[in-house]
Amino acid sequence: MDDVQQILKRHQYVAKASTAVMYGIMVSIAMNFFWTPGNIYSSGFTGLSQLINTLSTRYFPITIPPSIGLFMLNIPFFVLAWKQIGHQFTFFTILTVFLASFMIKAIHPVYLTHDPMICAIFGGVVNGLGTGMSLKNEISTGGLDILGIVIRRKTGRSIGTINIAFNVFIITAAGFEYGWPYAFYSAIGIVVNAKAIDFAYTRQQRMQVLIVTDHPKTVIDSIQSHMPRGITIIHNAEGAYNHNKKEILFTTISRYEMSELEEALAESDPHAFASITEAENILGHFYEHKLK
Structure with a gap:
């Protein structure tokens, strides 16, 4: 090692x-x-x-x-x-x-x-x-x-x-x-x-991510194994077409991490729906990799 x-x-x-x-x-x-x-x-x-x-x-x-x-x-x-x-x-x-x-x-x-x-x-x-x-x-x-x-x-x-x-x-x-x-x-x-x-240089650009999934735990574990990001869970969402119960996950990433997010979703729930938009401003703590 x-x-x-x-x-x-x-x-x-x-x-x-x-x-x-x-x-x-x-x-x-x-x-x-x-x-x-x-x-x-x-x-x-x-x-x-x-x-x-x-x-x-x-x-x-x-x-x-x-x-x-x-x-x-x-x-x-x-x-x-x-x-x-x-x-x-x-x-x-x-x-x-x-x-x-x-x-x-x-x-x-x-x-x-x-x-x-x-x-x-x-x-x-x-x-x-x-x-x-x-x-x-x-x-x-x-x-x-x-x-x-x-x-x-x-x-x-x-x-x-x-x-x-x-x-x-x-x-x-x-x-x-x-x-x-x-x-x-x-x-x-x-x-x-x-x-x-x-x-x-895309590392400083922040992206807001909303994920609708039937497998929230699997998706969360996969994302957090790829990147150090906190995730908020919104329970008991409902699909308007067939009224199935869904979970919504909310997180913020850098544009630099987009490929890792896509890989994590493909591994954990290929049928998940993700909406990604640019975040104009962020207040509060957002983890940044420390320079040595």
Whole structure:
């Protein structure tokens, strides 16, 4: 059993390291093929590193390239993650940010187009997919991700307002540096980036599940063997067509767990009826896998 666990751990480490490499390549493509040629600023610390590069090039005797700026900006957050989140998480975050910085420097810009709309959209898609893939494999790309995890653990709240304010600052800076049309293009790129992250990273999306079944105990046991979810039972429901007695089960899962839910239902009651809708908001405790 211990040998199997060691093999699984090694597989997870290799998967995370491979994802870090892929993210580094994708963010460098977004930066060097789209954002830089189109004068587009990204969101978060990547966008801040671009801004520092622009300002240092124009107003200071030394130029701080985005690759160096990105890594330097993250150093205080590496320390925060090491103390507040976990050592393994911090190690892979450092690896991811280092590889991103290295790839941005190593892969030279290719000016496919200077059209700011194309650059905003395709840069956002490429970077968003890379970020979502990283989050899906439980590694962080640094920056405000770390702050968000720490604040959510301490207070249960998100840092949505901080994220919005930070990105408004980046967009405003793009307007002052390149002209206000480019601020709007950067805003489009940030929105596309967020949508691409949501497309790739489904763990944070919550789904409300209603199951009508004749075999509630079997279904509950099967679901809970696949995922750590609480389930509420509504007794004595009645079918309107043939008036048979039914039980209704209610639970909430992440979109990431959809395949596990489908597998659990297929195993326990293939004739069960399930209605699944997106949950707009959740109050109260919802179990989330802890990062190490």
